[in-house]
Amino acid sequence: MKSSHEPAFSEHNGGRRSPLDPARVTIRLVERIQQGVKSAESEFVEQFSRSVFLMLLKRTDGDEFVAHECTQETLLISLVKIRAGEIRKPQLISAFVRQTAINTTANYYRKHNRFVALGKEQPEPSVWGTDAASDIDGAQVQRSLMELLRLLPVQRDRELLDRFYLRDQEKKEICNSLNLTSAHFDRVLFRAKKRARDVLRTNKTLEALLYQRISQKD
Amino acid sequence: MDKLLTDRYIRNKLSPAENIEFEQRLLESRELQNEVEEALILQKALRLEKTLINESKHGTYEVNRISPVWMKWALAASTVLAIVSISFYFVENAERKLLVDQVASLGQPRTGVVSASIKIMRSADSHIPEAIIQLPTQDSILLLEVELGTHSRAEKKLNFAFQSDNDSTILAWTGVVDEHGMSSVAIDSERVPSGLVWLVVSGKEKIALERRLLEFNRE
Numbered sequence: 001m002k003s004s005h006e007p008a009f010s011e012h013n014g015g016r017r018s019p020l021d022p023a024r025v026t027i028r029l030v031e032r033i034q035q036g037v038k039s040a041e042s043e044f045v046e047q048f049s050r051s052v053f054l055m056l057l058k059r060t061d062g063d064e065f066v067a068h069e070c071t072q073e074t075l076l077i078s079l080v081k082i083r084a085g086e087i088r089k090p091q092l093i094s095a096f097v098r099q100t101a102i103n104t105t106a107n108y109y110r111k112h113n114r115f116v117a118l119g120k121e122q123p124e125p126s127v128w129g130t131d132a133a134s135d136i137d138g139a140q141v142q143r144s145l146m147e148l149l150r151l152l153p154v155q156r157d158r159e160l161l162d163r164f165y166l167r168d169q170e171k172k173e174i175c176n177s178l179n180l181t182s183a184h185f186d187r188v189l190f191r192a193k194k195r196a197r198d199v200l201r202t203n204k205t206l207e208a209l210l211y212q213r214i215s216q217k218d
Numbered sequence: 219m220d221k222l223l224t225d226r227y228i229r230n231k232l233s234p235a236e237n238i239e240f241e242q243r244l245l246e247s248r249e250l251q252n253e254v255e256e257a258l259i260l261q262k263a264l265r266l267e268k269t270l271i272n273e274s275k276h277g278t279y280e281v282n283r284i285s286p287v288w289m290k291w292a293l294a295a296s297t298v299l300a301i302v303s304i305s306f307y308f309v310e311n312a313e314r315k316l317l318v319d320q321v322a323s324l325g326q327p328r329t330g331v332v333s334a335s336i337k338i339m340r341s342a343d344s345h346i347p348e349a350i351i352q353l354p355t356q357d358s359i360l361l362l363e364v365e366l367g368t369h370s371r372a373e374k375k376l377n378f379a380f381q382s383d384n385d386s387t388i389l390a391w392t393g394v395v396d397e398h399g400m401s402s403v404a405i406d407s408e409r410v411p412s413g414l415v416w417l418v419v420s421g422k423e424k425i426a427l428e429r430r431l432l433e434f435n436r437e
Contacts, residue, residue, distance in 0.1 A: 026246075048245060050251055051244050051245045051246075051251050052245070054244065054251055054254045054255055054258065055241050055244055055245070055254075057258055058227070058228060058254065058258060062258070062261075062262060062265070094242045094245040094246055095242055097245060098238075098241050098242055098245060099347075099348065099349060099350065100350065103349065103350045103351065103352065106352075107352045110352070146263075146266070146267070148259065148260075148263045149263050149264070149266075149267050161260070161264055162264060162268075164225070164229075165228075165229070165257075165260065165261045165264050165265075166261075166264055166265060166268060168229060171222065186221060189222075189225070192260055193253075193256040193257060193260060194256075196256045196257075196259040196260045196263070197252065197255075197256050199259075200255065200256070200259055
């Protein structure tokens, strides 16, 4: 049985769409918000908060603070527009939320002058806990991430991950250079991600800190 | 299915169209959210280790990676001269001169620039704006980068116009298409109307090839 937190994946039955078709669920959700159903607004936030946050975390190059701020702003703008009946095609709500998130982030950077003057060095990509060293939460996040690294594989595999994620090298280039097969590359990546997932799921500190601000909003 | 799709997304290796599709799926799929989260956590951990190693070696952080995200924001920080210079970085040769002329023709000095990309979305030609652009109050330039549809890309030169709902033209200009199917223009932000505006793209026969809905808001 599915929990209430699991997504309503599309299930086709004899060519007929299931009532759990996510597109249909989302359309219904938008309609309920427009009808003034308050619980529908909470559902909307629950449905989109994590995904928008992850999208913005990637787009802000890992700036957790900006991603949180902009996620909240995005959800607020989206809800206001839905309430006002400005979303005339509810089936396109994901496209609307996505574009709102992008615009909100652009506005955030403009407002806060987080710019780089021409000719100056590029700022460092932020790392949780290193841009606010005095923050105790930051220290906890660091410890959690280092715990993940301790679980990661042997030196050659670590080299693979380093080249792939940090030095931006392509799979083929890495395999040639380290004399690896494509299958080995895939295995290393799969194992590393599984460990990341395990650490995230067993280390509640890391998970809680990651989603803290969104939870507080709720 | 591409096993490395999520990693290609994390590493900014998807094409603009793939990126849009991926992010829209990301908004709807919990499974994809888990994959992105795992990859981001892993990347963060590796980055943290690198930072700490460099810190211990040099007594300061040393990160050499240039962020594409920050490159984008560099645009927004520039004054007019900087706009022209840095735009060269992004804009193809054929468009350079046009953009320089456009900026020069704006006359008085400007203190800011708003860079906005108008990407093709699934909502094209609907009543949902493809982009919501926040404009500053004064003394700024709007640098609009428009991703064009297939029909428009076939044209060498295009006519662009901002039109209201009743088809009256508010502002018009001509532009060229670069090899990536993009066209850029620099506009005095004070000439851009607030609210919903249609961006109409037409060819030499003045027949509309595309109609895209935009929303401009002022702070």
